Amino acid sequence: MKANIKLITLGLAAIVGAGLTSCSDEETYDVRGANHNLVYVNNMVAKVANCQIFTTPAGVFGDITASVPVRLQYNAESTVKVSAVVDTTLTSQYNNENGTNALAVPQDVAAGIEVTAAEIQKDTTMANENLKVTLPENLKAKLTQPEYVLPIRLTIESGSGNRQLASSEDLGVYYIAIHNSHKLASLSNTENTSTITLTPKGVSGSINVKYGVSLKRAIDSNVSASLSPATNLVSDYNTAHATSYKALPADIVSALSIANATVEAGKTSAEISVSSEKADFSSLDVGTYLLPMKFNTTYSNNASNEAEENVAYLIVNVEESLVDDNPSAVTGKTVTDISAWKCLAADNFDPSNMTTSKWVPKAKKGTCEFTIDFGAVHNVTGFMKPYCYIGCNGIKVSLSEDGNSWSATGSISGKNTAKDANGKDCYVFYRAIKARYAKVTIYLDEGSYIWNYLPYDWAKDYVGVDWNMVFND
Structure with a gap:
């Protein structure tokens, strides 16, 4: 009696859990009665096969086929052949379960599907080869809408035994979702x-x-x-x-x-x-x-x-761009005396400590910007390529004679440099530009480990930026 109560309890749990959850020799999974051997879709795989077709002016391309793994609840007492039929009444159930609006395939399409039965050999529960469901090529053109579903229900084609062979009501169902696109x-x-x-x-x-x-x-x-x-x-x-x-x-x-x-x-x-x-x-x-x-x-x-x-x-x-693509030499000299210069504004530099050598950024940031008054109008013929151990990714320079009207000198991308008298790489202008003011943006490598030295006063040689202008007065 105790064993029977256990089986009934397990059977109720299985029903409440919506069907079979594994293969077993107990009668736990027999929702039709103690004398049935149910065939079902292997619950270790998804019960939906997604098939994509493409409808084009040259025809419909893509395969509509499914390979369905089937199992028996108990060992087969003879060779069992499992087939399938289309059950379009399950269309609404599929849509409710999947939140879709798929259409049932037309009747003439459903009638034309080809099924290759699966065989489960005696004393086993699983077919050696899966059940195959295929829609022939000539029927695909009848599918003109974006979404269809082809529900199939497992059937017993042949087999015998003391237990009556039958398809599980819930787990003997499989869906072929057909997605039709006109965009190949x-x-x-x-x-x-x-x-x-x-x-x-x-x-x-x-x-x-x-x-x-x-x-x-x-x-x-x-x-x-x-x-x-x-x-x-x-x-x-x-x-x-x-x-x-x-x-x-x-x-x-x-x-x-x-x-x-x-x-x-x-x-x-x-x-x-x-x-x-x-x-x-x-x-x-x-x-x-x-x-x-x-x-x-x-x-x-x-x-x-x-x-x-x-x-x-x-x-x-x-x-x-006023920057020469391939200069042969620096025209003029890099500035050595900046006592007349004044930093009018700076972002990420201290304007009161302006220098052309080892000007230390205030914080880890991808850019440093500043505006300079040279104190007088000069013939600007270029600027030094900025350098620091952090890594400089580029520089942008604009010049002005009056502080109101500005001219960008252009991108340095792909531009070559020439060396000044001190061996520093400099970008050279095609011609001299009269200017008293400069706006400069220097781009730094935020990913550099050298930023870790920024808090230390002794490390300015590592984190400081070298830059300069070239005059030809």
């Missing part, structure tokens, strides 16, 4: 930036960018991908990104070379390149320009897929 091809990157630099000697820089084309799966035919200029979309971009970019002028757009791409059959990627070998940028003003380009795909039957249309963007930054 896409751009793996939609934005590239190029920099054009205007100098007294001419224009430097070019456009040479690539946009990746990616297929979510390989198909058995080529897919052509192209970009076409769409300058009418500039205002839409500016509105969406709170920018005020100017449209890249038509003469430059027409001079660009856009090499479209083909994703070959069996492959999933290619690149569209945009370059500017024939473009003349000399007429551009300093500022940022934008070229939107529409992305289109064409399949083997020459049909385009509107669902895959997208927009790629080319951003062109035009800046002015």
